[in-house]
Amino acid sequence: MGFITEHPVLVVSLVKIAVLLFIVMTALAYLTWFERKVVARIQSRWGPYYVGAHGLLQPLADGLKFLFKEDLTPPAADRFVYLLAPFIALSLALTAIALIPFGPPGIRVLGQPVFVVSNIDIGLLFVFAITSMGVYGVALAGWSSNSKYPLLGSLRSSAQMISYEVSLTLSVVGVLLLAGSLDFNQIISGQSGYYWHFLPRWHVWLQIVGFLCYITAAIAETNRIPFDLPEAETELVAGFHTEYSSFKFAMFFMAEYANMITVSCLATILFFGGWLSPFPDSWHWQLYLPAAGLLALAAYCAWDTVTEMRGIARLQFAVVTMLALVGGLICLLPQVQVVIIGPFWFVTKVLAFLFFYVWIRGTLPRFRYDQLMSFGWKLLLPVSLANLVITALLIVVRHG
Amino acid sequence: MTIPLLLFFICAILAVVGAVSLILAREPIHSALSLILVMIALAVLYLLLGAEFIAAVQIIVYAGAVMVLFVFVIMLLNAGAEERTNWSRIALWVGVPLGFFLLLECAHWLYGSPAGAAIGTGSAAATPGISTAALSEQLFTNYLFPFEATSILILIAILGAMVLARRDE
16 A cells, blocks of 8 residues: 555556556457448448357457467568567557547546546647657568568558658647647647537537548558558558568557557547537536446347347347446446546547548548559648648737 | 666666667668667657657657658668678777777766756756747747748758759659
């Protein structure tokens, strides 16, 4: 006990890191399930269905499969860099999440805010600093494999990430001008209040151009369809990670999904008011929304368990039902309601973005390489620059 | 030993190890990686001094942009391992002692100078109140001319690079 009270920052931070890592790893695993389910629905298929009820144990099976695959290293590879690249990719992707605040800073344990691992003045700048190094994972993986497709893939991808990073950074400067701060908490609390008493004062309304630039550049930065040229299967086998197998491949895979979560969190914070509720504070019933959502999920699961599921799947789904029910009942407690409402809105908005990502993947074809480059440099960059200049001008005109 | 002190020693050692391996590595890409290590270690040292903005800019500009171009060029040219010449005797018998002498001289000068004394008493640590806003205010008021002059210089360099690259057409 004495150690905990003497070093509250250290102890609380370590606990937060452990909990966040567990949550993010689980979320990564189930994001793959979510993506496969949604894409399957878009293409009129079932998606994962056989491993566990509704394929819910599929991520676990995939993880085990990765562990049991043979771990190959090409004989001509630069062994050290070849090993280093997946570690760089994954650790950078996970580090960026440590700076994201998932809830209001007022909720504290031992004097430390609960919902963010590390809150610093210039959080946004640090997230960009970390993501700007993400290109090393891709570049080094392709180079060290010493093989033609990975090298071509990583050259393409480096060029793409460098090009779109410029637009990505410029597109959020408009928000910074409106917020006047690089601190995530201040950016979010600056978006509280309402236009005409009902429309939340989110930056997305004034910065709609900036938001469109941001989301386009963000999809390109995370190498997702329609900008997934680094791993264009039809031309480059699998791009920069062609030679990787087993758990090293899984690390690249996890890094890509972690990056998706990071850019979705950033979009939520910068443009959609972070953990702030979209409804006015006077609507007290919104405190019951998390509980209502979980209870509705429990009801659906219960119905599904009884009518659809057979055998072992029925047992598994009964467990899911119980978890949702217990979670819903806990969320009904008034003490829990106040704490959970911030993270609830944050997670809901991030989930909406992740759905948007998957939706885009299920809908759009891939760009050609020259289209990608001319789009990035000749359209996206001038538009985000113009947005920045116009925003700055309007702010000067309004405030003198 | 406090945690910041421990972090300082870890990062200082990493920076020195990175710098030495930058010179000794034979593969250009290993040298580039060592340089990135040095820059990140320096960024953490800046953080320990309370200069958060400088630390972030150090990573964004040097580790995130300049070194990415280095790595990119090394990859494009597919530069192989350096060829080793045999160590010349002069380098071994004169260069290495001279290097140590230079280090000693720097240490001696720092030890005697007011800057070194300030570091020793801890009064040279960055004022914790220096925020990004205060820094940018200084940049756009007191140091406006050098700031704008540097910007124009960089613009000229960019245009010059483009002109040189298009020379053949």
